Amino acid sequence: MNSLGEKIREIRETQHLLLRQVAAYLEIDTALISKIERGERRLTREQVVKVAKYYKVSDEELLTLWLCDKVLDTVSNDPYALKGLKRAVNTIKN
Amino acid sequence: MNSLGEKIREIRETQHLLLRQVAAYLEIDTALISKIERGERRLTREQVVKVAKYYKVSDEELLTLWLCDKVLDTVSNDPYALKGLKRAVNTIKN
DNA sequence: ATTATATTTGACACGAACTGACAAATCAAA
DNA sequence: TTTGATTTGTCAGTTCGTGTCAAATATAAT
Numbered sequence A, B: 001m002n003s004l005g006e007k008i009r010e011i012r013e014t015q016h017l018l019l020r021q022v023a024a025y026l027e028i029d030t031a032l033i034s035k036i037e038r039g040e041r042r043l044t045r046e047q048v049v050k051v052a053k054y055y056k057v058s059d060e061e062l063l064t065l066w067l068c069d070k071v072l073d074t075v076s077n078d079p080y081a082l083k084g085l086k087r088a089v090n091t092i093k094n
Numbered sequence C: 001a002t003t004a005t006a007t008t009t010g011a012c013a014c015g016a017a018c019t020g021a022c023a024a025a026t027c028a029a030a
Numbered sequence D: 001t002t003t004g005a006t007t008t009g010t011c012a013g014t015t016c017g018t019g020t021c022a023a024a025t026a027t028a029a030t
Helices: A003-014 A019-026 A030-037 A045-055 A059-075 A081-093 B003-014 B019-026 B030-037 B045-055 B059-075 B081-093
Strands: none
Touching: A003 A030, A003 A045, A003 A059, A019 A030, A019 A045, A045 A059, A059 A081, A059 B059, A059 B081, A081 B059, A081 B081, B003 B030, B003 B045, B003 B059, B019 B030, B019 B045, B045 B059, B059 B081
């Protein structure tokens, strides 16, 4: 339910960076990136791309997690979530 | 991108019901249900359930389409949509 | 053609949700 | 115990979603 937040925290810690530094790079408040890492807030798509650049990881990896989180936000707790998702997958495939 | 709207229009027409009637049942403006059928607006979850009852079709059928539309709204046009969706499917399965 | 009914369109209102800032509180080292 | 890092709570501004209403357009029937 918060795969991206956990992921970027993990990356930040292994690179020994401070929230303050990431926040400065993203031009947002430190408090905000803190909330984001703990899943209380979400990054915008543009911010995800920026973070990927800053951490030198692929856009694709982080954007996939970001999309996954967004999708789960919209369907989770619905008994037909899986059915709806699968239909969406098929729709996109075609 | 608008599977539910098309579906409920189809059902309504085969049952020879008017937008006015459906709108009255849902207690919303006729203009709104018109927009919904054409994909310009979305039903709420509660309204989907009500429509299913009114048209005597299963909740599951319409809710699945409704979820599918919502999911596609949130991921469509993103190049990693499919990857994100698939990850979400796996997450839900576990 | 005229009227009556059905549907669509566009503008706007209201509230909820999202993004962000800021200040204060807490945590962790030194 | 003081300093720096992180977290928490609240509030402001903006955007998005749900709805109404009035006017425009289409469709029927007479």
